[in-house]
Amino acid sequence: MSSLPVATFALVGNPNCGKTALFNALTGGRQKVANYAGVTVERKEGLADLPDGRRVRLVDLPGTYSLRARSPDEAVTRDAVLGRLKGEPAPDVILCIADATNLGLVLRLALELKSTGRPVVLVLNMIDIAERQGIAIDTEALSRGLGAPVTATVATRRRGLEALLELAADQVGREAATPEGGWREPTAKEVRDAHRQARDLVRVAVKPPSRPDTLTGRLDSWFLHPVAGVVILLGLLFLMFQAVFTWATPAQDLVEAGFAALGAGAAAVLPAGWLTGLVVDGLIAGVGSVLVFLPQILILFLFILLLEDSGYMARAAFLMDRIMGGAGLHGRAFIPLLSSFACAVPGVMSTRVIDSRRDRLTTILTAPLMTCSARIPVYTLIIGALIPNRTVGGVLSLQGLVMFGLYASGILSALLIAFLIRKVFWRGGSEPFMMQLPDYKRPEPANLARNLGQKAWAFISRAGRIILPLMVLVWALSIWPAPPPGAEGPAIAYSAAGRLGRWLEPVFAPIGFSWEMVVALIPGMAAREVAVAALGAIYAVGGEDGALAGILARQWSLASGLAFLAWYVFAPQCVATLAVVKRETGGWLWPSVMFAYMLALAYAAALLVFRGATALGLG
Amino acid sequence: MPHDSAAAADGPVLRLGEAHPGDRGVILEVRTPPAGSTGGVDPAELELRLLEFGFVEGAQVEVLHEGLLGGDPIAVKVDDMRVALRRGEAMNVILAPEAV
Numbered sequence A: 001m002s003s004l005p006v007a008t009f010a011l012v013g014n015p016n017c018g019k020t021a022l023f024n025a026l027t028g029g030r031q032k033v034a035n036y037a038g039v040t041v042e043r044k045e046g047l048a049d050l051p052d053g054r055r056v057r058l059v060d061l062p063g064t065y066s067l068r069a070r071s072p073d074e075a076v077t078r079d080a081v082l083g084r085l086k087g088e089p090a091p092d093v094i095l096c097i098a099d100a101t102n103l104g105l106v107l108r109l110a111l112e113l114k115s116t117g118r119p120v121v122l123v124l125n126m127i128d129i130a131e132r133q134g135i136a137i138d139t140e141a142l143s144r145g146l147g148a149p150v151t152a153t154v155a156t157r158r159r160g161l162e163a164l165l166e167l168a169a170d171q172v173g174r175e176a177a178t179p180e181g182g183w184r185e186p187t188a189k190e191v192r193d194a195h196r197q198a199r200d201l202v203r204v205a206v207k208p209p210s211r212p213d214t215l216t217g218r219l220d221s222w223f224l225h226p227v228a229g230v231v232i233l234l235g236l237l238f239l240m241f242q243a244v245f246t247w248a249t250p251a252q253d254l255v256e257a258g259f260a261a262l263g264a265g266a267a268a269v270l271p272a273g274w275l276t277g278l279v280v281d282g283l284i285a286g287v288g289s290v291l292v293f294l295p296q297i298l299i300l301f302l303f304i305l306l307l308e309d310s311g312y313m314a315r316a317a318f319l320m321d322r323i324m325g326g327a328g329l330h331g332r333a334f335i336p337l338l339s340s341f342a343c344a345v346p347g348v349m350s351t352r353v354i355d356s357r358r359d360r361l362t363t364i365l366t367a368p369l370m371t372c373s374a375r376i377p378v379y380t381l382i383i384g385a386l387i388p389n390r391t392v393g394g395v396l397s398l399q400g401l402v403m404f405g406l407y408a409s410g411i412l413s414a415l416l417i418a419f420l421i422r423k424v425f426w427r428g429g430s431e432p433f434m435m436q437l438p439d440y441k442r443p444e445p446a447n448l449a450r451n452l453g454q455k456a457w458a459f460i461s462r463a464g465r466i467i468l469p470l471m472v473l474v475w476a477l478s479i480w481p482a483p484p485p486g487a488e489g490p491a492i493a494y495s496a497a498g499r500l501g502r503w504l505e506p507v508f509a510p511i512g513f514s515w516e517m518v519v520a521l522i523p524g525m526a527a528r529e530v531a532v533a534a535l536g537a538i539y540a541v542g543g544e545d546g547a548l549a550g551i552l553a554r555q556w557s558l559a560s561g562l563a564f565l566a567w568y569v570f571a572p573q574c575v576a577t578l579a580v581v582k583r584e585t586g587g588w589l590w591p592s593v594m595f596a597y598m599l600a601l602a603y604a605a606a607l608l609v610f611r612g613a614t615a616l617g618l619g
Numbered sequence B: 001m002p003h004d005s006a007a008a009a010d011g012p013v014l015r016l017g018e019a020h021p022g023d024r025g026v027i028l029e030v031r032t033p034p035a036g037s038t039g040g041v042d043p044a045e046l047e048l049r050l051l052e053f054g055f056v057e058g059a060q061v062e063v064l065h066e067g068l069l070g071g072d073p074i075a076v077k078v079d080d081m082r083v084a085l086r087r088g089e090a091m092n093v094i095l096a097p098e099a100v
Helices: A019-027 A072-082 A104-114 A127-132 A139-146 A161-171 A188-205 A215-223 A228-246 A249-269 A274-291 A294-310 A312-326 A331-339 A344-353 A357-369 A375-386 A398-425 A445-479 A496-511 A515-521 A530-541 A548-555 A558-570 A575-585 A589-615 B005-010 B043-052
Strands: A007-013 A031-035 A042-049 A055-060 A093-099 A120-125 A150-152 A434-436 B024-030 B060-066 B074-078 B081-085 B093-097
Touching: A007 A019, A007 A072, A007 A104, A019 A042, A019 A055, A019 A120, A019 A161, A019 A445, A055 A161, A093 A104, A093 A161, A104 A120, A104 A139, A104 A188, A120 A127, A120 A139, A120 A161, A139 A150, A139 A188, A150 A161, A188 B043, A215 A228, A215 A312, A215 B060, A228 A294, A228 A312, A228 A398, A249 A274, A249 A294, A274 A445, A274 A530, A294 A312, A294 A375, A294 A445, A312 A331, A312 A398, A312 A434, A312 B081, A331 A344, A331 A357, A344 A357, A344 A575, A357 A398, A357 A575, A357 A589, A375 A398, A375 A530, A375 A548, A375 A558, A398 A558, A445 A496, A445 A530, A496 A515, A496 A589, A515 A530, A530 A548, A558 A589, A575 A589, B024 B043
Parallel strands: A007 A055, A007 A093, A093 A120, A120 A150
Antiparallel strands: A031 A042, A042 A055, A434 B081, B024 B060, B024 B093, B060 B074, B074 B081
């Protein structure tokens, strides 16, 4: 039965309490992800069915320790709970999600939520882990003491979901006793009092674990060890980049073969002429040359998701804090910067967790230097074409090492730029670093699969929406206008793309770029990986046969290839990133600054590499 | 030397910012940081953040780990929760150390 939702439940809780897993379990696939109007805080909304068939709306809010918002992220949680968001009524019921193994902080939050006057239900999530540790929770006593109903769930095993929805539906329309004037920011004394009240509640209702979790402590003695911890972190990152190269190969070969077969099939069916050229050279070759990187991108995301879900990411932030702090970055900047390895757009958006504007701007300006997944196609193509496929010391692939080097240059230059920004432009202390280190958890395969599926779909639909139309344009510009009769040389030299490339060539000649490379840079402005597809189309139209990597190996010198790689470490070639920076900083000033400094760095780096490599005889 | 129980409050105290892995104790006081010590953040705001992370009078604290460079930041167990923070901020948390 489909019907309009009868009520809205908001999910509020501390970070790492399994809130999103519970939201996923309750709503299944029926969710939409969008942004809140005016702010780029992700908004997840979904539908769930009550046992009686009525339907409710669920809203997943950003994790917080308090309604006293410190960052844009937490402000959304506060405003949503208080019904201050435009076009968003206050929720009918607040579901306060608690990690059942650790109730101390969330009970204080629950008390604060109650002061809004909205009905609150306390949800003891991950109750199975608490039971395994021998924690006994007297829900009756807890409910009496808190003055709110309490229920237990295991989101990952779908335990207790119906009971939760039923209990919450019963609360619709009930108003709790509100203090005069409703919610206001608590004072330090009130926070202390609430803590005392929460601690008394725990003492009455919770029997401490008889088999406490020792795994987290044992793992931390390695992962947070001052020396071993850093070695393990570097090892994990190194393994991640080696895996991106070696594990993805079979799947990539399959995608490549599939698109080659598709192209051959299309060429056989379609009549000879410009249409075949468009479909085979432009669309199939272009989109195929980008989709072939899907396996690598999925492996990268899989690593990042595993690190996040297992609880390791917070340890990485701990280990990196001092190094990043030395460069003037905030410890919390580690998470936006690490997300930027996937894509700078979510990376820039996740800087919202940093509340100091200066720290946030420094992070935003350096985030695009992290090697995003859109650079992987460019890097792997050039590396595969020009760097010999052999091992170093018997185990390490040379190609993997070069890739690691490219990532390392991105990271080191980001640290250097941040250092310069903080020393030259904004002096002064940075904001405090305080972060929960959650217990380690086994990542949930269903959750991983869902997230990975979303990433894969985002990449594929991006290939359809952005790359496909651009490829049609590149293809059209590279065959039109046709060469005059009796003209010599390849037809592409007479086309609009060829002319543009030749016109810009003198600017790029000092850094060793040929006109084909220059042409590829232009559509690459929209999305970096399009440069690869564009190179494919340019050489295909130009009459070169065979795999693109083989063509590049014949046409490019090693020095030019290395300069192209150096260019891509820095080049600000991504309209989406510039757009999100404009939105996040509220104007064109910062995206302009970013574009200018990255372009200058890209040119300088490519020049240095090209001259250096030529001097070493690699030209 | 005779000591009455009132003198216990004047007993040894340890700033969490100066503690090392293995040190433990009960929080005697969470201070409002001195002006100018908190970078871009209001001292009252930092005190509230410490409180919201569970650094509150009476909580049991144990230092678990410290970073490589300068022993900073530190990882501590506050009651049942593990928290990472920098020594600078931890200076505002005063412990009654427990003999190990």
